[in-house]
Amino acid sequence: MHQSSPFNHRLLPYLLVLPQIAVTLAFFIWPALNAVWLSTRQEDAFGLSSEFVGLEHYIAIFHDGTYTRALVNTAVFSTGVTVVSLALALLLAVMADRVVRGAMVYKTLLIWPYAVAPAVAGVIWWLAFNPSIGVVAYFINILGYDWNHLIKARDAMMLVIFAAAWKQISYNFLFFLAGLQAIPRSLIEAAALDGASPFRRFWTVIFPLLSPTTFFLLVVNIIYAFFDTFALIHATTAGGPAGSTETLVLKVFMDGFVGLDLGGSSAQSVVLMVMVMALTVVQFRFVERKVQY
Amino acid sequence: MATVDFIGVEKTYPNGHKAIHGINLNITDGEFVVLVGPSGCGKSTLLRMLAGLETVTGGEIRIDGKVVNRLEPADRDIAMVFQNYALYPHMSVRENMAYGLRNRKTPVDVIEKRVAEAAKVLGLEGMLDRKPKQLSGGQRQRVAMGRAIVREPKAFLFDEPLSNLDAKLRVQMRVEIRRLQRELNTTAIYVTHDQVEAMTMADRLVVMRDGVAQQIGRPLDVYAKPRTTYVAAFIGSPGMNLLEGVISADGSAVVLGKNGAMGRSIALPVARPGETGRPVVLGIRPEHLLINPQQGDTVEVRSVLTEPLGADTIKYTLLPGCGQSLTVRLPGTHPSGDTDVLAVGFDPAHLHLFDEATGLRLED
Numbered sequence: 001m002h003q004s005s006p007f008n009h010r011l012l013p014y015l016l017v018l019p020q021i022a023v024t025l026a027f028f029i030w031p032a033l034n035a036v037w038l039s040t041r042q043e044d045a046f047g048l049s050s051e052f053v054g055l056e057h058y059i060a061i062f063h064d065g066t067y068t069r070a071l072v073n074t075a076v077f078s079t080g081v082t083v084v085s086l087a088l089a090l091l092l093a094v095m096a097d098r099v100v101r102g103a104m105v106y107k108t109l110l111i112w113p114y115a116v117a118p119a120v121a122g123v124i125w126w127l128a129f130n131p132s133i134g135v136v137a138y139f140i141n142i143l144g145y146d147w148n149h150l151i152k153a154r155d156a157m158m159l160v161i162f163a164a165a166w167k168q169i170s171y172n173f174l175f176f177l178a179g180l181q182a183i184p185r186s187l188i189e190a191a192a193l194d195g196a197s198p199f200r201r202f203w204t205v206i207f208p209l210l211s212p213t214t215f216f217l218l219v220v221n222i223i224y225a226f227f228d229t230f231a232l233i234h235a236t237t238a239g240g241p242a243g244s245t246e247t248l249v250l251k252v253f254m255d256g257f258v259g260l261d262l263g264g265s266s267a268q269s270v271v272l273m274v275m276v277m278a279l280t281v282v283q284f285r286f287v288e289r290k291v292q293y
Numbered sequence: 294m295a296t297v298d299f300i301g302v303e304k305t306y307p308n309g310h311k312a313i314h315g316i317n318l319n320i321t322d323g324e325f326v327v328l329v330g331p332s333g334c335g336k337s338t339l340l341r342m343l344a345g346l347e348t349v350t351g352g353e354i355r356i357d358g359k360v361v362n363r364l365e366p367a368d369r370d371i372a373m374v375f376q377n378y379a380l381y382p383h384m385s386v387r388e389n390m391a392y393g394l395r396n397r398k399t400p401v402d403v404i405e406k407r408v409a410e411a412a413k414v415l416g417l418e419g420m421l422d423r424k425p426k427q428l429s430g431g432q433r434q435r436v437a438m439g440r441a442i443v444r445e446p447k448a449f450l451f452d453e454p455l456s457n458l459d460a461k462l463r464v465q466m467r468v469e470i471r472r473l474q475r476e477l478n479t480t481a482i483y484v485t486h487d488q489v490e491a492m493t494m495a496d497r498l499v500v501m502r503d504g505v506a507q508q509i510g511r512p513l514d515v516y517a518k519p520r521t522t523y524v525a526a527f528i529g530s531p532g533m534n535l536l537e538g539v540i541s542a543d544g545s546a547v548v549l550g551k552n553g554a555m556g557r558s559i560a561l562p563v564a565r566p567g568e569t570g571r572p573v574v575l576g577i578r579p580e581h582l583l584i585n586p587q588q589g590d591t592v593e594v595r596s597v598l599t600e601p602l603g604a605d606t607i608k609y610t611l612l613p614g615c616g617q618s619l620t621v622r623l624p625g626t627h628p629s630g631d632t633d634v635l636a637v638g639f640d641p642a643h644l645h646l647f648d649e650a651t652g653l654r655l656e657d
Binding site: 208 | 344345346365366367371372373375376377379381382383392393396397440444
């Protein structure tokens, strides 16, 4: 907290942040404004001219059944991804925290999925669960369930949820592990002496103390599921079957670049932009201040 | 309300390091025993073994005559106060104190009654709904005590509970812990590295070093008759002066200096004939050195540093010729001067003699 600026010249600080501002303007602000502008225009079929249509695209997407379906898909998908990846990461972190021998190997292995490119991860899962050649699909069939994400909407949704969660577990695991290791050992010992069973110790002492980490990860995971899973879904189900795994981000791509409805696609991306802004505000307001216990 | 017995207790870590080398100690009901020693001496390990937080790799620990080696911490019915207090930060003071009772399915009215009583005893009545971080260090310490008291356990264990407090508060809490323990008459085992705490609080002291109990006894007995040179130097502030020397030709005195190199001899109260030339360590406490005595031999020492404490004065001096230091405690105030030369006499009634090789006390 400097009372006065440590710089001698008044312009120097502005000069120093100029590259950052230039990058932000060129790659974030300008495209965003462009999207807003595009969302108010309608192109002709050949892309040669466009005309101003006001908010018509916005009105249209909210009357479009496929958009509402994408909204519901996104809600189901992001809830599923967040719950599965947080729960499994916490479980793995609690177990890793107990490991004494070979802890580094164990941790490194668990962090690996994070290094896999989203599209590659998608292909791995696609192969494993492929109804014709997939190993996992084969075993599920033996167990008596006819797995086929190519025609069953529910199977397809489960597949993308697990694939997306699998990639995010590493990240959550790291934060949970750091959170667990920050809890003083003596607190757990005190709880043990206070007669709390390991289960009770976890739910009454460890889990409440992890709540700042959990809340932070909750927001990060929702943002991930909303915006960072395009490549993975595209490589696994490509939104199918029949749009049952088409999320909002995927629909922006499909409508804009496959359907070439640039105006409508832009309107969708502006809606997404508003959502990500809202989530960012939540993150800053609550996470930066930390959840109080 | 319980007895605690350590019978040949040992601790060897999986990496082969032996932290505790066979401790034998019987603690009677209501006794306040202090384990004291420098860091790494095994005192905390021993306490944690009693609590069940460390496994026992040899010997037996008994609480009320029952072997608890394999018992879970929760089933030993003991309460522990940690150095960092280990309060649950997300719970209020009330919840912190009630936690142990709630885990044991104590009826709600009993919990409320005990928490209220403990809060009253500890002066925490107005703070029951606060969170630990809204409390001062001393108050947190009290909550940690409260958490132990409400359980009405068989024994209290304290692991350096005052180390995080400032000096003044430490003295105050020291008195308070002792008063509480007397009132409740609960067996207590207290670990500290502070020999003043150890001396003032203990019914009995266990001076530890490298996993071995060097001496077990009442504080004043340990002070008056330290069993080893280590205990002699550790207990007392400042510790006992230890000077190298050899028994004189007629066995009636100790000649100071390695192999008697200094030539000065200090008369022994009881002669040790037949031990001529035996290398010994002569011990004398700083308060038993006399300045300019009317009678007896004196040694001239040079003062290098003076610490005025008000009630008395500590002078750090050097013996000429051999470089050994001698600490002198003088009652009252004395002007300081770096070149002070004092004539110091050794009170024969308070001389201690130790074997040089083993460090063990030589009895008269």
